[in-house]
Amino acid sequence: MNASEMDASDTLPACLGSAGWLAPGEPGRxxxxxxxxxxxxxxxxxxxxxxxxxxxxxxxxxxEAVWRWFEQYGWPIRYKxxxxxxxxxxxxxxxxxxxxxxxxxxPGMARFLNHYIAEVARAEPRVLGLAxxxxxxxxxxxxxxxxxxxxxxxxxxHCHVQCFAPDAPELHEVYEACARAGRPLVLHAGREPxxxxxxCDVHALCSAERVERVLQAHPGLxxxxxxLGADEFDAYTRLLExxxxxxxxxxxxxxxxxxxxxPRRLLEVRPERILYGTDFPHLPYAWDRELRRLLALxxxxxxxxGILGGNALKLYGEC
Numbered sequence: 001m002n003a004s005e006m007d008a009s010d011t012l013p014a015c016l017g018s019a020g021w022l023a024p025g026e027p028g029r030x031x032x033x034x035x036x037x038x039x040x041x042x043x044x045x046x047x048x049x050x051x052x053x054x055x056x057x058x059x060x061x062x063x064e065a066v067w068r069w070f071e072q073y074g075w076p077i078r079y080k081x082x083x084x085x086x087x088x089x090x091x092x093x094x095x096x097x098x099x100x101x102x103x104x105x106x107p108g109m110a111r112f113l114n115h116y117i118a119e120v121a122r123a124e125p126r127v128l129g130l131a132x133x134x135x136x137x138x139x140x141x142x143x144x145x146x147x148x149x150x151x152x153x154x155x156x157x158h159c160h161v162q163c164f165a166p167d168a169p170e171l172h173e174v175y176e177a178c179a180r181a182g183r184p185l186v187l188h189a190g191r192e193p194x195x196x197x198x199x200c201d202v203h204a205l206c207s208a209e210r211v212e213r214v215l216q217a218h219p220g221l222x223x224x225x226x227x228l229g230a231d232e233f234d235a236y237t238r239l240l241e242x243x244x245x246x247x248x249x250x251x252x253x254x255x256x257x258x259x260x261x262x263p264r265r266l267l268e269v270r271p272e273r274i275l276y277g278t279d280f281p282h283l284p285y286a287w288d289r290e291l292r293r294l295l296a297l298x299x300x301x302x303x304x305x306g307i308l309g310g311n312a313l314k315l316y317g318e319c
Contacts, residue, residue: 021192021193021194021230021231021258021259031070031071031072031073031074031075031076032074032075032257032284033075033076033284034075034076034078034284034285035257035284035285035286035289036285037285037286037289038286039286039287039288039289040093040286040288040292041093042092042093042094043093043094043095043288043291044295047094047304047308048304048305048308048309048310049096049097049308049309049310049313050094050095050096050276050291050308050309051095051096051097051098051099051275051276051308051309051312051313052090052095052097052098052099052276052277052278052280053099053224053249053275053276053277053312053315054099054101054186054226054249054251054275054277054278054279054280055086055090055098055099055100055101055277055278055279055280055281056100056101056102056279056280056281056282057083057086057087057100057101057102057117057120057127057129058083058102058113058116059083059112059113059116060082060083062102062113063082063083066282067080067282069197070282072197073195073197074193074195075284076284077281077282077283077284078281078283078284078285078286078287079280079281079282079283079287080281081281083120086280086281087120087124087126087127089280089281089287090280090287091124091126093287093288096126096309097126097127097128097309097312097313097318098126098127098128099127099128099130099153099277099312099316100117100120100121100127100128100129100130101130101156101186102116102117102130102132102156103132103156103157103158103161103162104132104133104134104162105134105161105162106134107134107137107138108137109134110131110132110133110134110137110143111143111146113132114131114132114143114146114147114150114152115150117129117130117131117152118147118150118151118152121151121152122151128153128312128316128318129151129152129153130152130153130154130155130156130186131143131144131147131148131152131154131155131156132155132156132157133147133155133157133174134162135157135162135164135168135170135171135174136164136168136170140170140173140174140177141173141174141177144174144177144178144181145177145181148181148183152183153183153184153316153317154178154183154184154185154186154316155174155178155183155184155185155186156185156186156187157171157174157185157186157187157188158187158188159187159188159189159202159205159206160188160194160195160198160200160202160206161188161198163198163199163200163205164205165205165206165210166187166189166205166206166210166211166213166214167210167211167213167214167217171214172217172218175214175217175218175221176218178221178222179218179220179221180220182317183222184222184223184224184247184315184316185221185222185223185224186224186225186226186249187211187214187223187224187225188225188226188227189206189210189211189225189229190206190225190226190227190228190229190230190231190232190236191203191206191207191230191231191232192227192230192231192258193227193230193252193258207232207235208229208232208235208236208238208239209235211223211225211229211239211246212239212242212243215239215243215245215246219245220245221245222245222247222315223245223246223247224246224247224248224249224275224315225246225247225248225249226248226249226251226277227249227250227251227252227253228248228249228250228251228253228254228262228266228274229248230252230253230258230260230262231260233260233262233263233266234263236248236266237263237265237266237269240266240269240270240273241269241270246273247273247274247275247311247315248266248273248274248275249274249275249276249277250274250275250276250277250290250294250307251277251278251279251290252278252279252283252290254290254293254294254297255285255289255290255293256289256293257284257285257289264297267297267299267303267307268299268303271299271303271306271307272306272311273311274306274307274311275307275311275312275315276290276291276294276307276308276309276312277290278290278291291308294307294308
């Protein structure tokens, strides 16, 4: 499936500029539109276990602050649900497991957020909770050690929100802590979706080349880059071919919402390294849109079973 195969009613206006996919959020320009597409009542029958490997969970106040940012600078949030409602929504529709991600945008937040996610995961065993830390904050390694002891399965960092380059020196202790503990790290290191309203130039900070430096310097680190590495799809295809510790998730890259679709080869070169993810609940379209677009590619039963859930369970040591 490519952009030309989408219904005209599903496509976005041709207003995206060189400042990034979120350029319509520049001052005086509106955020990207909601799609209003139909959603399924639950997952289709007959699918293998589906793991959504990219779901955001936050305390209520943090959720609401994130929603305000998206509404002003990104896109309308279709599902303004707090954590209990997020989990009820997805699990009741047939999602087998949820990987819960969050991030700290200033020092002193990480311990509180990690404790919150650990409590959520203890209460709902179908949640695989990840930790976070602000790279460079005092005691970063201790924060992660405590989070892993509390049962969190990995770490989530976000170059755009936390304003760091993937190969920044302050990251090395975090990478080494993950490698020692055998915990994967989910790193939003792709350049998109970029916005001028981040507090840094993410196109200057992020690149596939910088990610490759991390993979070379930390061979024991299992590293997952969301959004299929958007927008450097060809570069990430080559990285997958060269590095056995790199994983990608599909989040928002297959939904046909942004102006560029990844090449099919990116999914086929190392399909055992691709995870299905959505970014729920921060979506401007139907919760199952990514899934339907993925299934429409007809990648084959074995490949689909891995991407939809098996690969995520393997990455997080659940199978």
